[in-house]
Amino acid sequence: MRALPIFHLTLLTLVGSVGCASVSSDVASAGYGYAEESRMAESAPAMAPMTFDDDTIAGDLMAPSKSFAPPPPPPEPPSPQAPTLPTADPEKNVEAAKRLVIYTGSVATIVPQLEPGLATFVAKISADGGYLQNRNGNSVTVRVPANSFFATIEWLRKNGQVTDENVNAVDVTKRVFDLELRLQTADASRTRLLKLLDSATKMEDILKIEAEVRRLTDEIEGMKGELRNLGDQIAFSTLTVNFFADAPPPNPYPQRTRSRFEWVNQVGVEQVLGSF
Amino acid sequence: MNNITMVRMLTAAVLVVAAVGGTGCATLQMDVPDRFLVIEEEGDSLKAMTPEESKIWVRDFDDDTFGSLTFWRDAVKGDLLKGRGYTLIEETNVKDGLGNDGIALVVETTLSGRPVKELLAVFIVPGWFSNTIRVAEFVADKAAFDSEVAGVKTSLSTLR
Numbered sequence: 001m002r003a004l005p006i007f008h009l010t011l012l013t014l015v016g017s018v019g020c021a022s023v024s025s026d027v028a029s030a031g032y033g034y035a036e037e038s039r040m041a042e043s044a045p046a047m048a049p050m051t052f053d054d055d056t057i058a059g060d061l062m063a064p065s066k067s068f069a070p071p072p073p074p075p076e077p078p079s080p081q082a083p084t085l086p087t088a089d090p091e092k093n094v095e096a097a098k099r100l101v102i103y104t105g106s107v108a109t110i111v112p113q114l115e116p117g118l119a120t121f122v123a124k125i126s127a128d129g130g131y132l133q134n135r136n137g138n139s140v141t142v143r144v145p146a147n148s149f150f151a152t153i154e155w156l157r158k159n160g161q162v163t164d165e166n167v168n169a170v171d172v173t174k175r176v177f178d179l180e181l182r183l184q185t186a187d188a189s190r191t192r193l194l195k196l197l198d199s200a201t202k203m204e205d206i207l208k209i210e211a212e213v214r215r216l217t218d219e220i221e222g223m224k225g226e227l228r229n230l231g232d233q234i235a236f237s238t239l240t241v242n243f244f245a246d247a248p249p250p251n252p253y254p255q256r257t258r259s260r261f262e263w264v265n266q267v268g269v270e271q272v273l274g275s276f
Numbered sequence: 277m278n279n280i281t282m283v284r285m286l287t288a289a290v291l292v293v294a295a296v297g298g299t300g301c302a303t304l305q306m307d308v309p310d311r312f313l314v315i316e317e318e319g320d321s322l323k324a325m326t327p328e329e330s331k332i333w334v335r336d337f338d339d340d341t342f343g344s345l346t347f348w349r350d351a352v353k354g355d356l357l358k359g360r361g362y363t364l365i366e367e368t369n370v371k372d373g374l375g376n377d378g379i380a381l382v383v384e385t386t387l388s389g390r391p392v393k394e395l396l397a398v399f400i401v402p403g404w405f406s407n408t409i410r411v412a413e414f415v416a417d418k419a420a421f422d423s424e425v426a427g428v429k430t431s432l433s434t435l436r
Binding site for chain 2 (some may be wrong): 112113245246257259261263264265266267268269270272273276
């Protein structure tokens with residue numbers, strides 16, 4: 001009977017440690033300090049390696065980064081058991097953080113001919129390792145490897161007359177590392193709970209532990225899914241391109257006044273194509 | 277006035293009438309570029325087209341007002357550009373196969389969402405009782421137009 005309060009205390013401590021995990025301090029203690037202000041990298045983003053206990057997650061996130069330009073030397077991966085304390089120099093912490101940025105953009109461009117121009121663009125995206133996500137009329141949405149994002153826009157500038165261009169960059173570095181650390185903490189907690197479950201004998205305790213394990217499992221799966229989604233968005237930028245043919249705008253004078261000279265009314269594109 | 281004089285005057289009158297009548301019945305002729313096939317060749321109209329249906333249409337219109345080439349150039353330009361919203365790409369002076377002066381306009385417009393270009397040449401053929409406004413038009417989708425226009429311009433100099 002004396003063992004029971006100790007068991008409850010242990011269980012509460014475990015659960016509490018999961019719920020109270022301080023994200024910011026965890027991030028800092030893992031040696032991934034970074035500046036809070038958003039910084040948009042001019043060049044293609046380099047994806048920092050992520051370490052997970054679950055190889056599936058790590059694989060999902062790391063796989064797209066193979067197509068990236070060789071990133072600078074990665075920071076030391078965090079260790080859940082012995083987190084690295086941040087250095088006293090904040091600049092070093094900022095340098096240690098590798099920006100994880102989701103790029104999206106839209107471009108309107110005039111090309112000499114609509115269909116050939118559109119087909120050439122899609123072929124170029126495919127050759128770069130991207131893919132066509134959606135086509136709606138003369139508007140296409142493509143996913144391009146993040147390191148090709150700005151090169152793709154530059155290609156559009158060279159192969160058409162870009163009339164409108166919007167680029168949006170969202171820095172998700174903090175979000176990814178928060179998730180990563182929460183995932184590690186939750187996973188470690190679940191492992192410890194499972195060990196406790198093996199040694200538990202009282203039905204009430206078993207039920208409580210199992211309920212907590214289920215909650216943690218759901219939470220872990222949710223975080224894994226969110227990390228996969230973020231990894232995909234980081235690795236593949238989304239670009240929407242609206243193509244226009246290199247032609248004057250539609251006839252702004254549909255109700256024209258007929259010429260006073262009848263022969264003039266009988267010439268022109270409409271008359272030749274209509275009366276030929 | 278003796279008989280000989282009367283015969284000479286009558287002969288001259290017949291020749292003049294024949295000449296005038298002959299002019300009116302003359303068939304339009306033009307050496308079209310190789311890829312064009314003449315599909316219709318009537319008195320005052322000539323039609324030719326390519327397999328892709330790029331079209332050449334030459335027509336004569338009577339002008340009993342004897343308007344000048346400059347006048348008709350301004351009239352047709354104003355109608356195409358201001359009245360119909362065409363874009364003027366090029367304007368050049370040309371001559372037909374008879375040595376008549378003319379102007380050639382290259383214009384562009386959008387028809388059913390696709391870019392279409394036209395070469396429109398206007399010549400003034402002087403006449404006794406009226407001038408003839410000879411209009412040669414070449415219309416095609418933009419890409420086809422660009423590939424054929426040089427040949428059509430050359431053909432204008434054979435128009436007679």
